[in-house]
Amino acid sequence: MAGGTEKRRAAEIYKRLQKMGCPFLEGVYVSEPQSIHELLCTPSVIRLGILEWICTRVYPPLQEQFSVLKESEGDTKMKEMAKLGFELMLCGDVDLDLIKGLAHSGKQLSFMGELLDIIQSSPSLCSNSELESTSQGTDEAFVTYAHETEELLNELFSSVHFQATLTPECNPWPADLQALLLPEEAQERKLPSGKDRTHGDYLKELEKISTALKDLKEEELEAISQLSDTSDTIAEMVRKRQQTKESWGGGSTATIYEKIKGLKQVYETFLNSLAK
Known part of the structure; x- marks a missing residue:
């Protein structure tokens, strides 16, 4: 037996079909959620007719195509409906169980609901009077x-x-890209052909690249060494400044640390006097 959620979904789809004037619901009188669920999710002629009507509303040319098919060609109809669902990315291209009503009921209701959403999202598909045209x-x-x-x-x-x-x-491209944007004939004139180059040419280029990388590495090491020396020098200057006694007026001398410590004691004495 279907759960409460699926029954509610089936009832919602049934109401939408009624409002849209589905002809296959004429003479059908069901009101119980369970009965509506069985109508929409159990294989039957009425259910297949409802799904066929929905598909022709989504893609009207199917109506003319179905009208020339014989009753014995029902499989062709179902394959076309599955193909439509596949093109809309709603099911597989051979998902005939979904069309026949043999798939899980939740999947069937989702399929019908999404098809109805497509119809109602397109004003040209919502009007029954415009269906034939x-x-x-x-x-x-x-x-x-x-x-x-x-x-x-x-x-x-x-x-x-x-x-x-x-x-x-005015060519907006950088100079190194402009050559690549030239016609092939012009590129062949400007760039040496690979066939004309020897192994010696390639070795020379590799040697140039290796030398350039070596020079670059040496420059980087030198820069790192200079940075390290500068850092040590600054650290030594700061250390000496902290340890050197300087004159602060009044004939007294003290290091920066001693001076700050003395000022802190004076400030604390001042705060204590205010508290009293």
Whole structure:
């Protein structure tokens, strides 16, 4: 027996189908949640008809395709409905158990609910009065859209401004990339061919790179050594300054540490006098 959550979902889908005027619910009188759940999730002619009606509302050209099929070609209908669900990324392309009503009831209700969401999210699919004209209008709209897109692309690529963007007079690319953007013929003229280079040429380049890396490493070591010496010098200067006695006026001499300690004692004496 179905759980309370699935029964509520089935009741919600049933109400949506009633509001949308599903013809396969005419003469069907069920009100109990369990009965509604069995109607939508148990294999039957009515359930298959409801799902077929939903699919033709999602994709109207299916209505004309189904109308020429014989009753014995029911499997073809179910395969087309599964194909539609697959194209909408709602199920597998051969998920016939879902179409027949043999899959888990929760999966069936989710499938129906998502199809109804698609219908209600598209104003052109919600109106029953426009259903017949939508089938023809969909194909015509697609052809019109493709033609308009082709014209737009032709206009874009033939535009003077577009060509100027591709080949600007002031090249915005860095110098090291400009050579790569040249036509292949120009690159071949500027860059030496690999066939003309010998092993000796490659060895010379490797030696240059090795020498440059060695020099760079020596410079880094020298910089680290200088930094270390500077740090030691600063530390020694600070240590000496802290230990050197200096004149602070009044003829008294003391280190910085002794002077700060004396000032602290004077301040504490002052606070104690205020407390009394």
